[in-house]
Amino acid sequence: MKTIVVNNPAARSSGALTILLEFLDKISTLKCERQFICFVSLEELKKYESEKIKIIVVGKQGVKERILWDNYKLKKYLKDKEIKPDLFLSIQNTGVNLKQEIPQIIYYHQPLSIVDLKWSFFKKSERQYWIYRNIYPIFIKQYLKRVKKVIVQTEWVKDAFNIKFNYSKKNIILLKPEIKKINTNLIKDTPKNKFRIFYPATPLVYKNHKIVIEALGALKKEKGIENMECIFTFDKNENLELDALIKNYKLEENVRLIGKIPYKKVLEYYKNSDMLVFPSYLETLGLPLLEAQLFELNILVSDYPYSREIIGEYKKVEFIKSFDKEGWKEKIWEKYFSLETL
Structure with a gap:
């Protein structure tokens, strides 16, 4: 042997x-x-x-x-x-x-x-x-x-x-990772009363949560986003700088820090969200980009070789320069407005 x-x-x-x-x-x-x-x-x-x-x-x-x-x-x-x-x-x-x-x-x-x-x-x-x-x-x-x-x-x-x-x-x-087939019909439905943005990522610098917070801050000032929430999968103690930025933009009611969650819960958030944001500017693969496609989610993602390769022919996606605050702001609002008025 x-x-x-x-x-x-x-x-x-x-x-x-x-x-x-x-x-x-x-x-x-x-x-x-x-x-x-x-x-x-x-x-x-x-x-x-x-x-x-x-x-x-x-x-x-x-x-x-x-x-x-x-x-x-x-x-x-x-x-x-x-x-x-x-x-x-x-x-x-x-x-x-x-x-x-x-x-x-x-x-x-x-x-x-x-x-x-x-x-x-x-x-x-x-x-x-x-x-x-x-x-x-x-x-x-x-x-x-x-x-x-x-x-x-x-x-x-x-x-x-x-x-x-x-x-x-x-x-x-x-050798591309195999994504387990998921019967999305078996994933739990949970009620929500706001347009929901989801970003499952650890709060590392290159994951670029900051650009999403800044874009939402600008939207709140210019448009009002009472009916919008963004879910991050870390808690405030994991990144005090991001927590302070959320408070600075007065986004406590719009940005929820839910901490680390089990994979089963991640799948529930995919199913019960309106959009995945993925502003990371450094990834080998970007697994959430594959997972979000299984749920036919709208995706906003940084424009890099990794994201172009993983997205492939998927249609419900917008590529944005990772540090373009105006671009992130406009695309978030565009998607929110189009889905809210359906």
């Missing part, structure tokens, strides 16, 4: 955890003669253990622990336990220090390292992005010559990775 070692202690939340969970779900249903040994950092993932899946919890890793693990500790662990991988798979963007004869595959899903965006190390809110943009590529390159294949989610990432790391396109595999 062949042994596949899977490395992903970095996945603890958000998109990275979603990818890991999808992978574990997939391999748990495979009918093949393979032994998977998966290194993770969350104890609850032990539920995936079976005859063919071994879950090893190594705990949360900071930068120092990650470097030690990738360069020394993982190799030592495998040697001490007499584990001889036939294949090594990293789902956290980088290869590791293993013998040259052990084939390595990496699943790359970190756009911060391949786009030309400027961040300031001296701004606390941007420091992590600066590190991903300027330091993280060093670790990607470190063992890249030992990596046989790189898996990516989208064509634009394939092109960007090829250019950034001078890595042959023939060794980059495009």
Whole structure:
């Protein structure tokens, strides 16, 4: 029986955890003669253990622990336990220090390292992005010559990775995530008494919630938007700056911060909303763009290669420059006015 070692202690939340969970779900249903040994950092993932899946919890890793693990500790662990991988798979963007004869595959899903965006190390809110943009590529390159294949989610990432790391396109595999089929008729209907805008995203700088708040603030001043609400999936303590901006524009009755919600609830909001806004200017994929299409939602999205690729032939969409406040304001009002007067 062949042994596949899977490395992903970095996945603890958000998109990275979603990818890991999808992978574990997939391999748990495979009918093949393979032994998977998966290194993770969350104890609850032990539920995936079976005859063919071994879950090893190594705990949360900071930068120092990650470097030690990738360069020394993982190799030592495998040697001490007499584990001889036939294949090594990293789902956290980088290869590791293993013998040259052990084939390595990496699943790359970190756009911060391949786009030309400027961040300031001296701004606390941007420091992590600066590190991903300027330091993280060093670790990607470190063992890249030992990596046989790189898996990516989208064509634009394939092109960007090829250019950034001078890595042959023939060794980059495009593997788009599968979106589970959803019977929208089975999703709960919930009453609403306002035109509802939905944006399920963590309050990171590049998710660009700010432009939506500014557009709504301008609309409130110019038009009045008593019958409009915008739902963000974080709470005020997650981003005090955005909370202050909402209060500054007197949008407390229009912008609701509902905190993190389970996926079932996300689906309910898709079904019971009038429009998805997606102003993010940095995405590998942009999963909500795919999900919103299942519910035939109107979509306003930043105009970037990622969004053009994911939207495809979907018709109920408007592409807007990510920092064009007037553009966001006009399109939100246009869609609100057209639907309210039907």
